[in-house]
């Protein structure tokens with residue numbers, strides 16, 4: 480079924496359950512990061528980004544940042560509990576980036592996503608990602624899509640450290656400001672009702688994505704699609720102000 484939306488100055492997309500299988504994250508990416516965490520902390524602990532993340536975990540735990548055993552144990556526990564902690568997201572992003580570049584990981588995209596993103600890109604619609612996964616993880620995931628690089632189609636990336644939590648209206652207001660866009664000309668695609676509600680509260684257009692085989696909240700109120708091909712969308716003709 481086709482879903483028609485008002486012209487947009489950008490399409491902002493969630494990843495898990497929207498462009499990509501959430502199951503892939505839990506069954507492939509999380510276990511990969513879990514297995515690699517201790518080695519990563521040991522080998523990259525002197526590098527600025529990793530050192531900063533370790534210091535943040537140490538501070539939250541109330542231990543010295545040299546207590547890598549306790550820090551790694553906490554990071555692994557956060558993975559097991561699916562806690563969206565910023566330092567964990569940072570380290571996972573770095574670990575996955577290396578996994579992709581080594582060819583040990585490939586990302587998952589639903590079949591309709593790569594061709595539709597290319598169509599939208601060619602139509603002149605800016606494409607934006609907003610995911611709780613770090614920007615580094617987002618870019619790595621899109622750069623290593625099964626049928627080639629998609630990251631080059633993405634004009635901007637936001638995560639919880641740059642935009643704020645996904646279920647809060649202010650995060651969407653912040654993104655609209657960063658994009659210099661009118662809220663009503665932004666379209667958010669997500670599988671989570673609370674995220675759609677937050678975006679709508681910020682004045683955005685929203686469409687729920689119900690993917691086969693994925694679990695998600697009931698998307699009441701918002702129009703629903705099960706494939707990006709169902710979306711009829713045009714670029715806003717008036718320039719952003």
Ligand SMILES: [Mg+2]
Pocket residue numbers: 493494495496497669670671
């Ligand atoms: Mg999602």
